[in-house]
Amino acid sequence: MLEFMDYVQHAFYNASHWNYENSYSQLTATARGLLDFETPRGLRLNVSSLSSPNFATSYNLGSIGVVDGSLSYLYTSLPIHATSQSGQIDLHEVIRGYRQIQELRKPEESWMWEEWQAGKRIDKRDTLFYGRLYLPQSTLEALYLRRISPTQQFKLSAVSDSRLRNGATILALHQYDTGKYSAETLYSTDGGLIGLRGLYNFGPDPRKEITELPRVEDRLYGRFSAGAEMYYGSLNKSGGVSFGGRFATLPAHKGVPLTATLTLNPLMGNMSTTYAVRAGKNAALCSKFDFNVYSYESDLMLGCELWRMKTKVPKKIERSMQAKLEWILDPVVEPTVPEPEEVAGVLKARVDQNWKIGLLWEGRIKELMFTLGSSFDMKRREQPFRAIGLELQYSS
Amino acid sequence: MAFNFNWSPLTADADFYKRAQEMLTTALNKSPKPPIIVDDILVNELNLGSVPPDLEILEIGDLAEDRFRGIFKMCYTGDAFLTLKTRVQANPLNTYLFSKPSFTSPQPLAAASGLTIPLQITLSEIKLSAFIILVFSLQKGLTLVFRNDPLESIKVSSTFDSIPFVRDYLQKEIEMQLRTLMMDELPAIIHKLSLRLWCPEYKAQEDQEIAAAAEKPEEVAIDPFASPPQDAVDSRGNVVDASEISSLTLDGGSEIHSLFSQKNLIRLATLTDSHRTLSLFTPSIRDAVFRAWAGPSERGDSPGSSTPATLGLIRSHSALGSSSTTYTFSNRTSDDGHGVMSSRSSQISLSNATTGLHLGAGRHSRSHANRKKKNRVVNLRKSKTTDDIASESGDSETSSVAPASEPAFPTRPIPEEPEDNIITPPHSPSGKVRFRTSSIDLGDSPRKLKPSRPANLSSMTLPEPASLDSTPTIQKEDAVIVPIYSRNHRPSLSASSYPMEKANNTTSAPLNASVPYLEPAPMLSTDGASAAGGILEQAWILKMAGEIARRAHDEKTAREGFWSSQSQSVREDTPPPAYQPKA
Numbered sequence: 010m011l012e013f014m015d016y017v018q019h020a021f022y023n024a025s026h027w028n029y030e031n032s033y034s035q036l037t038a039t040a041r042g043l044l045d046f047e048t049p050r051g052l053r054l055n056v057s058s059l060s061s062p063n064f065a066t067s068y069n070l071g072s073i074g075v076v077d078g079s080l081s082y083l084y085t086s087l088p089i090h091a092t093s094q095s096g097q098i099d100l101h102e103v104i105r106g107y108r109q110i111q112e113l114r115k116p117e118e119s120w121m122w123e124e125w126q127a128g129k130r131i132d133k134r135d136t137l138f139y140g141r142l143y144l145p146q147s148t149l150e151a152l153y154l155r156r157i158s159p160t161q162q163f164k165l166s167a168v169s170d171s172r173l174r175n176g177a178t179i180l181a182l183h184q185y186d187t188g189k190y191s192a193e194t195l196y197s198t199d200g201g202l203i204g205l206r207g208l209y210n211f212g213p214d215p216r217k218e219i220t221e222l223p224r225v226e227d228r229l230y231g232r233f234s235a236g237a238e239m240y241y242g243s244l245n246k247s248g249g250v251s252f253g254g255r256f257a258t259l260p261a262h263k264g265v266p267l268t269a270t271l272t273l274n275p276l277m278g279n280m281s282t283t284y285a286v287r288a289g290k291n292a293a294l295c296s297k298f299d300f301n302v303y304s305y306e307s308d309l310m311l312g313c314e315l316w317r318m319k320t321k322v323p324k325k326i327e328r329s330m331q332a333k334l335e336w337i338l339d340p341v342v343e344p345t346v347p348e349p350e351e352v353a354g355v356l357k358a359r360v361d362q363n364w365k366i367g368l369l370w371e372g373r374i375k376e377l378m379f380t381l382g383s384s385f386d387m388k389r390r391e392q393p394f395r396a397i398g399l400e401l402q403y404s405s
Numbered sequence: 406m407a408f409n410f411n412w413s414p415l416t417a418d419a420d421f422y423k424r425a426q427e428m429l430t431t432a433l434n435k436s437p438k439p440p441i442i443v444d445d446i447l448v449n450e451l452n453l454g455s456v457p458p459d460l461e462i463l464e465i466g467d468l469a470e471d472r473f474r475g476i477f478k479m480c481y482t483g484d485a486f487l488t489l490k491t492r493v494q495a496n497p498l499n500t501y502l503f504s505k506p507s508f509t510s511p512q513p514l515a516a517a518s519g520l521t522i523p524l525q526i527t528l529s530e531i532k533l534s535a536f537i538i539l540v541f542s543l544q545k546g547l548t549l550v551f552r553n554d555p556l557e558s559i560k561v562s563s564t565f566d567s568i569p570f571v572r573d574y575l576q577k578e579i580e581m582q583l584r585t586l587m588m589d590e591l592p593a594i595i596h597k598l599s600l601r602l603w604c605p606e607y608k609a610q611e612d613q614e615i616a617a618a619a620e621k622p623e624e625v626a627i628d629p630f631a632s633p634p635q636d637a638v639d640s641r642g643n644v645v646d647a648s649e650i651s652s653l654t655l656d657g658g659s660e661i662h663s664l665f666s667q668k669n670l671i672r673l674a675t676l677t678d679s680h681r682t683l684s685l686f687t688p689s690i691r692d693a694v695f696r697a698w699a700g701p702s703e704r705g706d707s708p709g710s711s712t713p714a715t716l717g718l719i720r721s722h723s724a725l726g727s728s729s730t731t732y733t734f735s736n737r738t739s740d741d742g743h744g745v746m747s748s749r750s751s752q753i754s755l756s757n758a759t760t761g762l763h764l765g766a767g768r769h770s771r772s773h774a775n776r777k778k779k780n781r782v783v784n785l786r787k788s789k790t791t792d793d794i795a796s797e798s799g800d801s802e803t804s805s806v807a808p809a810s811e812p813a814f815p816t817r818p819i820p821e822e823p824e825d826n827i828i829t830p831p832h833s834p835s836g837k838v839r840f841r842t843s844s845i846d847l848g849d850s851p852r853k854l855k856p857s858r859p860a861n862l863s864s865m866t867l868p869e870p871a872s873l874d875s876t877p878t879i880q881k882e883d884a885v886i887v888p889i890y891s892r893n894h895r896p897s898l899s900a901s902s903y904p905m906e907k908a909n910n911t912t913s914a915p916l917n918a919s920v921p922y923l924e925p926a927p928m929l930s931t932d933g934a935s936a937a938g939g940i941l942e943q944a945w946i947l948k949m950a951g952e953i954a955r956r957a958h959d960e961k962t963a964r965e966g967f968w969s970s971q972s973q974s975v976r977e978d979t980p981p982p983a984y985q986p987k988a
Contacts, residue, residue: 152508166509168506170506173506178505180509200501202511204513238513240511242498242501245570247570249497249498249513251514251518253514273515274515277519278520279515279520281518303522304520304522306521
């Protein structure tokens with residue numbers, strides 16, 4: 010489950026029309042959501058609030074043996090009008106599972122952002138500040154996010170911690186996204202790491218006018234994307250490269266939605282394939298297979314998620330005053346569209362070849378969103394329980 | 406003065422390398438490993454080479470037969486080498502991301518995927534230069550501390566020598582690991598090894614642990630509480646009765662440990678008795694060194710034993726108690742000790758009514774005491790397998806361990822024996838003479854302890870059961886004394902039948918536990934006297950055992966304190982405290 014601050018950050022992306030998914034680093038987001046979910050440890054409590062459209066606070070208290078916690082504050086120059094009450098947030102937005110990729114949007118033109126007043130440009134770039142202080146470790150996280158232009162974004166994140174080598178690290182990330190392709194450049198002060206990432210989407214270019222309608226009647230209607238990343242640590246003279254490709258069906262696809270990815274690391278001889286399907290309306294299955302051609306090591310992981318839905322309790326309609334005065338009943342209004350079902354909870358499970366099992370149950374009780382998780386290691390017969398945890402979130 | 410350091414015999418021991426490899430493996434895996442190492446580090450090969458290190462003695466703080474303290478300067482440029490095996494993460498990006506905050510992580514998609522490679526590292530051309538503080542004592546083993554960082558340079562060669570980054574990284578990491586190994590782990594390893602070599606108790610304990618680990622299914626049988634020893638003594642020397650033992654649990658802590666680890670206590674008690682009573686028999690205790698009797702305190706015992714027995718009893722005991730055998734019982738200040746003394750005195754007052762039997766006995770003790778005034782050093786380092794077996798067999802019925810285990814020793818020719826024969830008969834009443842001579846003739850020394858020491862107490866057979874109720878310390882001994890009484894059922898205590906009797910005893914004693922105490926007491930026949938002597942001997946041995954247990958406990962605590970603080974008052978027999986640098 011996304012933390013409240015991440016939820017607000019995603020709301021900022023949405024409000025500023027930034028396609029967060031169109032990036033090479035999000036190529037395997039589906040597999041990550043289904044297989045690499047984190048099981049909570051110990052008891053954790055989050056109390057958050059979006060007190061104004063521009064300001065959010067969050068307090069976090071946890072206990073894994075010792076009590077620790079964090080305070081976080083967020084400010085955006087762009088007002089965010091997202092649901093912030095934990096009783097009303099759509100769980101689809103905070104639970105990362107099977108990611109249905111969307112049709113590419115045409116990016117806004119830069120002139121659309123221009124605001125003129127009395128012959129002067131008065132428009133400002135949307136900015137987000139975020140800070141988080143962990144106690145008692147005294148670790149400080151800071152984030153500065155700025156939309157430079159409709160196609161560009163700059164992200165600066167920093168961590169200050171006395172245990173780090175130089176006391177702090179800063180990561181600067183510049184993102185450029187035209188829809189058809191996206192490119193990212195990053196620099197980290199830790200080891201002087203320079204990175205490049207790129208993603209190219211095959212298919213029609215969203216910037217151009219669509220001349221022909223998509224052929225939805227094909228057996229598979231989807232999009233193929235390919236990308237690569239490259240890193241070089243300028244201080245420690247080390248690097249890394251990987252290539253990847255993804256095929257995913259688009260919402261207009263009539264059959265079973267599926268996502269398949271392949272990533273290759275030519276330097277380390279590692280290849281990884283994932284395959285995920287949405288088996289039904291409320292279920293998704295995923296598998297991942299890793300193989301290393303140099304060491305012949307392989308890894309298999311299977312996972313699934315099941316959504317439990319419940320119908321919304323229909324609102325009791327009070328007899329209107331007018332009807333009372335007229336001594337008649339209210340005319341019965343038949344709902345034209347069926348009420349959307351509400352998510353009661355999500356069960357996620359994964360198992361790998363070493364019989365390590367992770368279980369997660371996410372849902373909502375009244376106003377509280379909860380995450381209950383546990384991980385087992387069936388190889389260790391005498392003590393299979395590795396961790397168990399409960400996370401509670403309340404926001405207003 | 407010259408020191409002879411042997412370098413090659415260390416390597417000649419085939420077992421040494423194996424053990425050293427095991428210990429190094431555990432030591433290397435103890436400290437948190439750098440993220441590049443993804444598997445346990447195994448010591449594959451170890452060779453100390455043929456070139457010994459250069460040692461320069463800078464200072465010798467303390468020097469004795471069983472202890473040593475000194476400071477050395479050591480330089481080593483030898484041909485020793487060490488080969489390690491492990492698996493490393495070959496992807497530098499993977500190790501880079503490890504232990505970095507995820508908030509600023511670049512979050513690579515697949516560039517950080519791991520590749521683990523088996524790696525073999527050879528450490529050679531080790532150059533060391535260090536100031537070493539060496540403290541050795543026979544009881545506490547060998548302590549070796551480096552005063553400075555000993556590692557000067559080392560050559561690390563591995564499978565990745567062609568890649569400069571990896572080579573430099575490995576060199577750096579291994580040097581760091583070795584430094585911690587030298588400064589922290591090596592002293593611990595050496596101390597452990599030395600304890601194994603010189604402390605049989607530690608070795609036995611370790612072996613037991615190994616055995617317990619090896620035979621996990623049979624763990625139930627090893628459980629000491631399943632069949633508790635009958636004379637279980639707690640850390641303060643009090644006898645623990647069966648109900649108390651049953652209430653103990655296995656994870657009870659150190660006290661229980663001290664309760665059961667004192668296996669040789671009774672043998673030690675016999676030894677001190679033999680010192681005290683001029684017995685010709687000295688039970689051999691493996692790997693134990695006895696200091697000579699000190700002059701003045703020894704003299705103290707002759708007047709004690711020359712006074713009339715009933716009066717001199719306490720004095721002689723206390724005088725003997727302060728005499729300087731290695732196992733002195735001088736610390737009687739604890740309340741337990743007082744309890745014992747008071748109970749003793751009450752018994753003595755009661756014993757005034759008895760016959761003149763003890764007079765003769767008193768004279769005997771005196772004669773023994775007079776003769777025993779020579780200084781002597783008992784070095785009992787001979788290892789005897791037979792005595793081990795004997796004590797093992799005696800364990801099942803521990804109350805009779807002391808006398809039972811002794812006959813199993815090969816009786817050695819004792820030169821004083823004829824002299825003893827000559828002296829004793831005329832002083833004793835006829836009935837007793839026969840008994841004593843017979844026991845002497847057999848050369849079966851354990852019986853001989855009896856008359857000299859507990860003869861004064863032999864008249865106490867009657868009152869002792871009565872006084873059992875008066876003091877709790879004695880009362881506790883009930884359970885232990887019972888089997889001794891059971892022995893009194895046997896018509897004669899002829900020494901020739903002794904081994905057989907012992908064999909019988911081990912089996913029958915627990916069954917005879919319900920025999921009434923007072924049954925044999927009224928008759929002061931030779932059998933009765935010997936039985937009484939046996940009882941008192943047992944009681945006395947038990948008391949001694951208790952005191953030894955307490956003593957051993959004190960020593961143990963002192964040993965524990967040795968590492969943490971040196972504020973412990975230094976006793977005359979404790980080795981000097983470990984050297985501590987001023988900083």
